[in-house]
Every structure is written in C-alpha cells, then in structure tokens.
Amino acid sequence: MFDSDRQKPKKTYDRKTAKLKAADFCAYQERSQQQVRDKLYDYGLHFDEVEEILTELIMEGFINEERFARAFIGGKFRMKKWGKQKILQSLRPHKISEYCIRKGMEEIDPEDYWQALLEHTEKKYAQLSGNSPYIIKGKLTQHLYAKGFESDLIREAVEQIVKD
Numbered sequence: 001m002f003d004s005d006r007q008k009p010k011k012t013y014d015r016k017t018a019k020l021k022a023a024d025f026c027a028y029q030e031r032s033q034q035q036v037r038d039k040l041y042d043y044g045l046h047f048d049e050v051e052e053i054l055t056e057l058i059m060e061g062f063i064n065e066e067r068f069a070r071a072f073i074g075g076k077f078r079m080k081k082w083g084k085q086k087i088l089q090s091l092r093p094h095k096i097s098e099y100c101i102r103k104g105m106e107e108i109d110p111e112d113y114w115q116a117l118l119e120h121t122e123k124k125y126a127q128l129s130g131n132s133p134y135i136i137k138g139k140l141t142q143h144l145y146a147k148g149f150e151s152d153l154i155r156e157a158v159e160q161i162v163k164d
Helices: 015-028 033-042 047-059 065-080 084-094 098-105 110-127 133-146 151-161
Strands: none
Touching: 015 033, 015 047, 033 047, 033 084, 065 084, 065 098, 065 110, 084 098, 110 133, 110 151, 133 151
C-alpha cells in the first residue's frame, strides 16, 4: 500500500478543547449549526457532547442560523451573482430552517437581482454568435438556468436582450 492511500488518523479532542476549537472555527467566519456539528464529530465527540457544545455556542453567540443565512445568501449573490435557485440548492446541506432562509433572501434587492440577471444575459449573449436566434435563446436560457435564476425571469431577460 502506498503512503498516499492511507488516511491520516483523525485527531480526537476532549470536550473542553473541542469547544475551544469549535469557537475558533465559528469566530473565523459565519458557520451553520450543521458545519459545527460535523466538525465536532470529526473531533471524536459523541452525540450528547456535540449537542451540549452546540447549545453552549448558540447561547454564547458563536452560532446564529439567521446571521449565517444572511451572510451566506448575501455573499453568494454579491460575489458570485448566483440566482436564488442555486443559492437554495447550496444551502440544503446546511439544513437551515425556512424562516432563516426567508430572512436571508431579504438580503437580495429585487432591482439588483434583475440587473445581475441582465448582466449574465448580456455577457453570455456576446459570446454566442453565428447561430439562429432560436439556438441562441436556448443556449442563453440553459446558461441562466445553470446560474440559478427562475425560468419566468430568464424568459423576460432573454426577450429583452435578444431581438429577433
């Protein structure tokens, strides 16, 4: 067996050290409960210990699901210009509540969202050439759908940018 085939043994921590490391993990950037839970399990803790530490971190303000959702959603939109569908899909592994997701979606200004969609549409349209308008519209729609935008908005944006 090659050295690269062996997995490095996971380091286990006692409860106190694990809590300190988890607090540092949360202090670095916003984290979801699920991310911290996974990290604590990686530290070799068991269910009861993990849940106790999570509760303590929430009480101490290290973890806040609504704050995480706002930061995550706002960041994915502002930095990557993702559509709402793609953002929701990427939030699924974090197991965020519907309430927190709704609060996080408030971070997206509808006007900015529409402008981001138009920017994506114009940029991709400039890359497509030499095909029939039907093929161009299909490729644009597919691209925008992959970016996570809703189909009704995609249709409007494509019609606005692509003039037959």
